[in-house]
Each structure stands twice: as C-alpha cells, then as structure tokens.
Amino acid sequence: MSKLTTGTFSIEDLESVQITINNIVGAAKEAAEEKAKELVKAGPTLFPGLESYRDDWNFKLLDRYEPVITPMCDQCCYCTYGPCDLSGNKRGACGIDMKGHNGREFFLRVITGTACHAAHGRHLLDHLIEKFGEDLPLNLGQSNVLTPNITISTGLSPKNLGEIKPAMEYVEEELTQLLATVHAGQESAEIDYDSKALFSGSLDHVGMEISDVVQVAAYDFPRADPDAPLIEIGMGTIDKSKPFLCVIGHNVGGVTYMMDYMEAHDLTEKMEIAGLCCTAIDLTRYKEADRRPPYAKVIGSMSKELKVIRSGMPDVIVVDEQCVRGDILPEAQKLMIPVIASNPKIMFGLPNRTDADVNETIEELKSGKIPGCVMLDYDKLGELCIRLTMEMAPIRDASGITAIPTDEELANWVAKCADCGACLIACPEELDIPEAMGFAKQGDYSYLEELHDPCIGCRRCEQVCKKEIPILNLIEKVTQKQIAEEKGFMRAGRGQVSDAEIRAEGLNLVMGTTPGIIAIIGCPNYAEGTKDVYYIAEEFLKRNFIVVTTGCGAMDIGMFKDEDGKTLYERYPGGFQCGGLVNIGSCVSNAHITGAAEKVAAIFAQRTLEGNLAEIADYVLNRVGACGLAWGAFSQKASSIGTGCNILGIPAVLGPHSSKYRRALIAKTYEEDKWKVYDARNGQEMAIPPAPEFLLTTAETWQEAIPMMAKACIRPSDNSMGRAIKLTHWMELHKKYLGGTVPEDWWKFVRNEADLPLANREALLKKLEAERGWEIDWKKKKIISGPKIKFDVSAQPTNLKRLCKEA
Ligand code: SF4
Ligand code: SF4
Ligand code: SF4
Numbered sequence: 001m002s003k004l005t006t007g008t009f010s011i012e013d014l015e016s017v018q019i020t021i022n023n024i025v026g027a028a029k030e031a032a033e034e035k036a037k038e039l040v041k042a043g044p045t046l047f048p049g050l051e052s053y054r055d056d057w058n059f060k061l062l063d064r065y066e067p068v069i070t071p072m073c074d075q076c077c078y079c080t081y082g083p084c085d086l087s088g089n090k091r092g093a094c095g096i097d098m099k100g101h102n103g104r105e106f107f108l109r110v111i112t113g114t115a116c117h118a119a120h121g122r123h124l125l126d127h128l129i130e131k132f133g134e135d136l137p138l139n140l141g142q143s144n145v146l147t148p149n150i151t152i153s154t155g156l157s158p159k160n161l162g163e164i165k166p167a168m169e170y171v172e173e174e175l176t177q178l179l180a181t182v183h184a185g186q187e188s189a190e191i192d193y194d195s196k197a198l199f200s201g202s203l204d205h206v207g208m209e210i211s212d213v214v215q216v217a218a219y220d221f222p223r224a225d226p227d228a229p230l231i232e233i234g235m236g237t238i239d240k241s242k243p244f245l246c247v248i249g250h251n252v253g254g255v256t257y258m259m260d261y262m263e264a265h266d267l268t269e270k271m272e273i274a275g276l277c278c279t280a281i282d283l284t285r286y287k288e289a290d291r292r293p294p295y296a297k298v299i300g301s302m303s304k305e306l307k308v309i310r311s312g313m314p315d316v317i318v319v320d321e322q323c324v325r326g327d328i329l330p331e332a333q334k335l336m337i338p339v340i341a342s343n344p345k346i347m348f349g350l351p352n353r354t355d356a357d358v359n360e361t362i363e364e365l366k367s368g369k370i371p372g373c374v375m376l377d378y379d380k381l382g383e384l385c386i387r388l389t390m391e392m393a394p395i396r397d398a399s400g401i402t403a404i405p406t407d408e409e410l411a412n413w414v415a416k417c418a419d420c421g422a423c424l425i426a427c428p429e430e431l432d433i434p435e436a437m438g439f440a441k442q443g444d445y446s447y448l449e450e451l452h453d454p455c456i457g458c459r460r461c462e463q464v465c466k467k468e469i470p471i472l473n474l475i476e477k478v479t480q481k482q483i484a485e486e487k488g489f490m491r492a493g494r495g496q497v498s499d500a501e502i503r504a505e506g507l508n509l510v511m512g513t514t515p516g517i518i519a520i521i522g523c524p525n526y527a528e529g530t531k532d533v534y535y536i537a538e539e540f541l542k543r544n545f546i547v548v549t550t551g552c553g554a555m556d557i558g559m560f561k562d563e564d565g566k567t568l569y570e571r572y573p574g575g576f577q578c579g580g581l582v583n584i585g586s587c588v589s590n591a592h593i594t595g596a597a598e599k600v601a602a603i604f605a606q607r608t609l610e611g612n613l614a615e616i617a618d619y620v621l622n623r624v625g626a627c628g629l630a631w632g633a634f635s636q637k638a639s640s641i642g643t644g645c646n647i648l649g650i651p652a653v654l655g656p657h658s659s660k661y662r663r664a665l666i667a668k669t670y671e672e673d674k675w676k677v678y679d680a681r682n683g684q685e686m687a688i689p690p691a692p693e694f695l696l697t698t699a700e701t702w703q704e705a706i707p708m709m710a711k712a713c714i715r716p717s718d719n720s721m722g723r724a725i726k727l728t729h730w731m732e733l734h735k736k737y738l739g740g741t742v743p744e745d746w747w748k749f750v751r752n753e754a755d756l757p758l759a760n761r762e763a764l765l766k767k768l769e770a771e772r773g774w775e776i777d778w779k780k781k782k783i784i785s786g787p788k789i790k791f792d793v794s795a796q797p798t799n800l801k802r803l804c805k806e807a
Contacts, residue, residue, distance in 0.1 A: 043612025046155045047170055050177055050196055057614035058195040058647065060799045064674045065646075065665035065695040067194050069102045072662055076101045079184040096188045103193030104182060106639070106663040110197040110204070111178045113640030116322055117588055118171045118207035119345075120251055125161065125168055125210060127253050127378075128218040134162025138217045141224030142498045148598040148609055149209040149591050153202060155610035161217070164210055171207050174199075194663070201643030202613060208641070209591035216495045219256060221285035221585070224498040226575035228583070229291050231284040233298040233558050234486035235308060243271040243393030244313050245385055248305060248328070249320030250586070252282035254342040257382030258318070259286055259296065268295040271389055277302050277323045278551055278586035285493045285585060298490060300559070301524035301552035302634075306331060306457040310476055311483070312402040315392040317372075318385050321345040323523070323635060327459075329372060335403055336396055338365040338388060339372030342381055347374050358384050366391055403473050410477050414440040416467045423461035423471060428657075429454050429527065433461055433471055445478040452479040454529040490558035491569040493550070493585025496592040499603055501576040505546065506604025510623050512722020514578050515729055516713025519593045519645075519652075520549040520557065522630030522638045527656045530556040532702035533631055537568055537581065539706055543729050544578040545713075548596070551587040552632065590641050594648050597624050613647070614800060621649025622677070622797045625713035625726065627692070628652035629705065633661075642696055651692040651712045653705050658698050665695035669745070677716070680796035683804035687789050688716040688797055689749045703737040711743075716797045720754035728757035747772055751791035753783045 045052045074087035076096070084092030091097045096104070128136070137160050138146050150167045151157050158164045178200055181187055187196065215221060222228040238244055247255050255275070262268050274297035275283050284296050299308055305325045308314065312335050319328060320343040329348045332339050341347045353361040353373040358380050364370045365388055375381045405413060417437040424434055431454060436447035452475050461471045476483070508514035518540045520533055537557045540547050549557055558567050572581040576596065584592050601607040601619040609616065620626070628645050630638050633654045639661050642652045646665060654661075667674055669690040679686045691714035699705035710730040718726060727749055734743045747768060750756060756764045765781060768774040774786025798804065 041608060042155050042610040043608055043615055045613055046611035048153065048199070048611075048613070049174070050181070050199055053199055053202070053614060053647070054192075054195045056800070056802075057617065058198045059191070061198070061647070061695065062191055062194055062665070064667050066667065067103065067190060068664040068666050069099050069190070070659050070662055070664070071098060071102050072105070072660055074098070081184075094184050099190040100188045100193065102662045103190035103197075104187070106661060107193040107197040107200070108182050109636040109639045109661060110200045110643050111175065111182070111640070113635065113637035114171075114178070114200045114204040114207060115175055116637050117204055117211055117640070118168075118175060120321070120588060121207045121210035121214070122168055122172065123251060124214050124253060125164060128214050129161050132161065132218050134160060136161045136218060138164075138213055139223060140213055140216050140496055142500055143224065143496065144499055145599050145602055145609070147209055147213060148595040148602060149202075149205040151609040152598060152611070152613050152616060153206050161214060164214065167206060168210055171203050171210070174203055197643050198647040201640055201645070201647050204640040205591045205594050205644040205648075208588040209595065211588035212495070212585060212591060215252065215282065216285075219252070219285070220287045220289040221282075222288050222291075222492055222494045224496050224501070225289070225291070225494045226573065226580070226582075227291065228285075228492040228494040228574060229288055229294050230489040230569060231294050231296075231298055231492050233300065233488045233490045233555055235299055235304065235311065235313075236484045236486040237297050238272050238274060238299070238313055240313060243315050243389045245271060245273045245316050245318065245389040246299070246308065246314035247273070247275045247279050247283065247318045247320070248277060249324050249343070249346075250278040250282075250322040250588075251320040251343055252279055252286065254318070254320060254378050254381050255279060255283045256286055257378045258385045259283065261382035261386045265386070267386060267390070271386070271393075272297065274299050276300060276305050276308065278588070279320060281490075281493050281551070281554065281586040284490075288492050294492065298555060301530075301555050303456040303524040303530075306459060306472065307476060309335065309337065310403045310473055312404065315396055316340065316385060316389045318342055318381075319346055319348075322637070333371045335401055336368065336392075336399060338392065340381070340385055340388075341372065341374045342376065344376060348372065350374050352376075354380070358387075362388050362391065366395060403470075404477050404480070405470070405473055410474060413469050413474055416469055417441070418467055420466065422464040422466065426460045426464045428458060428460060428525075429456060431455060440474075440478075448475055448478045449482065451475050452482060453531070454526070456525060486559065488559040488561065489567045489569050490555055491574050491581070491583045493554070493583055493589055494574060495585060495589065497576045497582070497584075497596040497599065499599065502596065502599045502603045505576060505578075506600045508578070509600055509625060510604065510717065512625055512715065512718030512726055514625075515543065515545050515710070515722075515726050516625035516627060517546045517548060517593075517596065518709060518713075519626065519628040519650075520547065520553045520631070521551055521587070521590055521593070521628060521641065522553055522632060523634040524552045524556060524632040525634035525655065525657050526632040528702070531560055533557050533629075534560040534568065536629065536631070536702055536706055536709075539733070540709075541568065541572050541579055541581055546576055546578060546580055546582070547572075548576070548582045548584050548593055550584045550589050550593070553630075554583045557581070587637060587641065593628075594645060594650065597626055597648060597650060600624050615803060617647060617649040618799050618803070619649075621715075621799070622688075623715055623717040624649075625715050625718070626650050627709040627712040629654075629709060630658070631655040631702070631705070633658045646695040651695050651697075653709055653712070654696065654698045656698055656700050664697050666697050667693050669693050677797045677799050678801055678804050680798045680804045681794070683801065683806045686795060686797060689714065689789060690745075691715060691749065706737055707733040707743070714749055717795075719793070720752065720791060723749060723751070723755040724757055727755065728759070731757060750783075751787050751789050753781060755791070
C-alpha cells in the first residue's frame, strides 16, 4: 500500500472501504522525520580521517593534558636498520626519537585494541545478516538515540543490521590507514602519534558499539534492562557431578549454537555451560531480554583460565578469540580435555575438522587420537561441543585424572623447595612464594593460601623453578575450600542506558548534584588482588554515584559478599541512577558508557551528534562529571577503550601495571595558562578550576584511587549545590583513605560560600580566612574576597573558539 503524506482525496461510495488513520498519521510522521533529518545541521567532521580532530580538538586536549612518556625499553627493533639505542631521547637510524617511538608504541597498542573490537563487530555483523537478514531491526530498548558513537562519527542513525554496514566499512578503512602509520619512516612526532591514537580511540567506540548493538538485537540480550537477571558466578558455582563445557574468549556467535542445541535436547539441567572472559558475560545475556531463568554460568575473568583448567573440572574447552591463553592446548591435553578452536583467529595448530562428519570427529576426540580440532561451522559446532561434553565426562571420570596434588604430594613438593627466590623474581605480581613455601614446610599453609587471590595464574614461576615444583597447583590445592566457596552473583549485562534514564539523570549530572558516573571496567591484572574493585564500587555506591561496570571488572565486583551474604548486585539497584550498580555488559558494551555521556549532551542539552565529536567531547569535559577505572588493565583493548574515553573528555584512572602502556596524559595544575577556556556567550577567556587534572593516569593503591576518582568528577560547570556535594565526597574520601587530612588544594574549587560542604561550612570559612587570607563577612557567613574564579550561573565554558559568539 502506498503511503499518503499530503493532499486530499474523496471517495464516492464509502461502503466496504476501510481507512486506517494510523497509516496516514504514521506516513506523515515518517516524512516529517525525513525532513527533520535533512534540516539537522551536522558538525564539521562526518566520516573523519586521521587529521580531522587534530587542530580543532586533539591538540587542545594535549596542550592541557600533556603526554608523559615512560619507556618500557630503550630500544626500537622495528626494522633491519635496528635495533637502535634510543636511551637519553637519542634518535634511531631512521630519525625518530625516543619520545616519538614511544608515542608510536602506545599508538600501536591503541589501534590493535581498536582492530580487535572492529574485527569482532565485522564477524558478528556478517554472520547475523546472513542468519537474520539485513532488515532485522536494532531493537535495543526504550531509546531513540540508538547508536551515539556511530552517529557522531558518520552522521548515520542505523535502524537495522543492513544500515550498519557503511559505519563498519568506514572503521575498517581508517584502520588500514592507521596501521600503515606504524611503518618505519612515517610519523615521527610524539604529539601527532597521540592525536592519531585519540582518533583511533573514537573509532574503537564505534567498533564496540557495532559489536554490541547487533548482538543485543539479534540474540535477544537484555535491552537497557535495570532488572536483568542475576547470574551465578565463580568456580564454586559449577556442579562437579555434571558434564562441564567451558568456553573462553569474546565472540559469542558460536556459543549461541551450543546453547540452542542444549535447549533443543533438553540438556540445560543435565550439564554445565560456563565461560571465562567476555564470552561468559555475553552467553549469560543470550535470550535474556524476557528475563528467563538463567542456566548458564560465569566462571570469571581471564586470571581464572589456567586455574580452572588445572582444577580439572572442564570436560571440553571451546575457545573463540581475544584474551585466550596461549598454553591452553598443552595444559588441557595433560588432563584429557579436548580443545575446540571455533574462530580462525586462534587455531592452535590443530587439525581442521570444519568439513568433516561430526560423529567421526567426536570419535577422534574421545579416543584422544587428536587433542582437539578446528571447527568453524557453527551448525556443527553446537552439536559437536555439546555431545562431546556429555560423552567425555564419564570417560574423564573413569580416568580419575586431576592436576590437584594429594596431601602427601603437596608435602613432598613443599619439602623440595630450595628457597632460591627465582619464582619471586619471575612473578609479575611479585608474590613472595619462597616465604609461603618456608611457612608451608613448617605446616602453616595460610601464606600459600593468601597467594590464591592476587595470583593471576600465569605460571611464570613454575617455568623458572629448578626443582620443577608445580607452584600454581600447590596454591590451588591449599585453596580448595576457598574455591568451593567462590560463589557470587553478577547482574546480566543490560546493554545501553535508555533515553528515559538519561532524561531522568541528565540535569543532575550536569549540575553536579549527582556527583558523577564511575565506570569500573577492564581486565584483571590487579596488583593486589580482585577485591579492590569491590571496595571501590561499594564506596561510590554508598555515596550515591552512578556506578557502571563491564567486562572482568563487572565479574570481580560480584565475587564478594557482605556480612549478610549479599553481593553488591543484590544490594544496589541496576538502574542508571544515583546509587545504582549498572552492569552494562561485556567489554564491547563499553561503547554504551561513552554513549551515555554523549546522550546527556544530545538528549539533555540538545547538542547535535552528527559529525560533531569535538563539540560533544567539549561538553562532556566541561559539564559531565565522570571518571573511568581500569584497575587491572592489561590488554591492548584496554588502551583503546581508555583512549576513546579520553577523546570524549572522560578521564580514567588505571592500576599500577598500566604505566607499562608507556604514555599518560596529565595536566600541570600549577600553570595558570593551562586552565583557561572561552565563554561561548562572548568569546572572552575565562578561568576554570584544575578539574579534571588528568585524562589518563595510574594510581598505586585502591585507597589512593578512590579520592582521585571522586576529585576527577569535579567539572567547571557544577552549580553551587553540585560543587558542594562533590567537594564533600572528595574531601571526606581523601581524609578517610589518605592519612586523615583534608586535601591541600580543596580551596581551588571554591567560588563562593555556597560551594562549601554544608556540614562544615563554618570551619572551612575559618580555614580560608586563616590559611589563605580570604576575606569573610562573618555576620552573613559569606566570602567577600579570595576566590580567583567567580560563580556565574549562565557562563558557557568551552575550549572551542568556533562555538563562541564574538563580543
Ligand atoms: S624504525 Fe627507526 S628506530 Fe626503529 S629500528 Fe628501524 S631505524 Fe631504528
Ligand atoms: S602463577 Fe601466580 S604465583 Fe606464579 S608467577 Fe604467575 S602470578 Fe605469580
Ligand atoms: S623457584 Fe622453586 S625452589 Fe626456588 S624458591 Fe621458588 S618454589 Fe622454591
């Protein structure tokens, strides 16, 4: 039926004619929307290239947030001229200096991370279009702004799978240009590598957004659901009496076929399927849009990969891509666990059985004729993995095989330790294994037990032990009871933040009365153990920040319980609201965190998204209080995610290991010139407080990270009540965690007496008078003089001169 949009009509004989008014109204609305789209004034950077944000935005960011270079090694070995000694900022044979090379090294990590998410997105997009067709709508929940990151970069607002294709192609094209820039004799200026890295960060969030929106739409993941179901998490949740299929990686495509096969054959109660890393999060989102009772489980983060294999629990292991350990095959082989490689990115040198008969392949694997195989056909993969798991379990049970030593073996191994210290030197977490062995020799195993949580299960220690002690197995042996108790809950990944939630929180966030968005994301390379992220999340939840989380961070937050046996997911609501704990999803869902900040600008402040990254980022940097935390960042992807947050004006704190990324972005708070912006009302310069004082930095301890993050949520545009609330939290947290004193520079954020924390306003006025010489009217309890920055409710701070009305 053709749609009528304008004009009149008459029908002579109305009998038996049905007029559907809805269609006419709908058609008109569509036409209006088309028209509105044409009228939207896009920003200056549709489909940007490597240089597009450079002068207008990136260089402004990099002028304030200066790159701090911490080389990981003083050589470059990229080409056959080298290796070149770059120590003392010397130049290599090709002319690039140490700083430039380290900028390049950081850049290489960022584009590698960007490519990971983009390749993941491309794989899902092609597969899902083939399976469901191009017209499958992007049903993501109650939102009109569906794809803020895609829209910012491309101006497109895709409504179905097919319409995503141009955005995907764009990301791939730019990635080729970016990769070419790593070649010798390309860019040499550190600052320009940083600008290119920032650009890549913005692309990364486009690639992540593509990955997640297509899977949410096609696999019926929760759609911006604050009440997404609670998922069981932890090694202790696995029922050891059941066959156990263990999946490891990121790309859930193949796992959906396994789950479909389980459901079709009534096996969901008869076996366990559980995952490690992001695949675990995504498989527990599968078909959860209607909140059905979940049956799949989550084991945990990447740090658990080797530990779970060594436990001997899995009957079959399936790997897909990213953050998959390189020694899974030999480790699994020792314990008769077949390994199925389901993605061409990781094939482990295994024979390819993609075109073979499933029955024959199962026989080969069961008999141990082959230790595993490649299986890239999803239809076969589902059947193969499930049937193999059911059939392997009794075979493995009968063999009695396990890597966990007996009590006697444990004592014998411990007695062999020569206290040489080699393991301590090799351990990335610097765990004092020799000391723990010493106590174990005397029968005190508590020191070994304490190593379990901070140990990332990497087995570097075992490889240097001259006595060939299986150190990891000993740690796991003494922790058996503790592991059995590793049972928590994680709310299933809920997807994006809905427009309604943005409308409800937008004003509070911009005023500062909602003190900020705290985003706890990233990998598990913690320096002190997994509980840090729990403590951090709890502190901010108690203080009514909005806490969003993804990936391995979201898992570890759910691993601990309070004295009533409740996890944080049970204690706090799952909505994007003050005091809400929002598990957004797997690491590709990080795009919805930047997306939420972008939507505050788009929905609450009505800013144009299309081709308008700099303006949106400038808005976020000046007005939207937020701070990311990647406490155990280890991967290249973590660097691209963080860099994508940075270009959008969102600061991030990383754990101590992250100094190995080589480049931080930190401002000089004492240089007044760095803290000037324009007032868009008249184009005149105005001073802003030093907030946030970094875009990317590391903290040493979680106690240090907490006040740092609270402070990083202060924004120039906070209103008085908002500023007073943010100062209250920051000053209290500083006192609580950093030696009982108030921070030295708290007064820099006071514009008038209304900015002062309400509870001790008078005491603080006294301090300002006594320590800073500010003039106070004690009758009215007002500040007469002192602050360098005045509060102006209608000021429009911006770093972009082009947005200003000229005076
Ligand atoms: S790329 Fe340049 S610095 Fe690196 S090895 Fe080659 S010549 Fe030396
Ligand atoms: S396995 Fe654990 S103890 Fe051994 S080196 Fe790795 S982190 Fe350290
Ligand atoms: S390397 Fe082996 S022998 Fe040496 S201290 Fe460590 S556990 Fe003991």
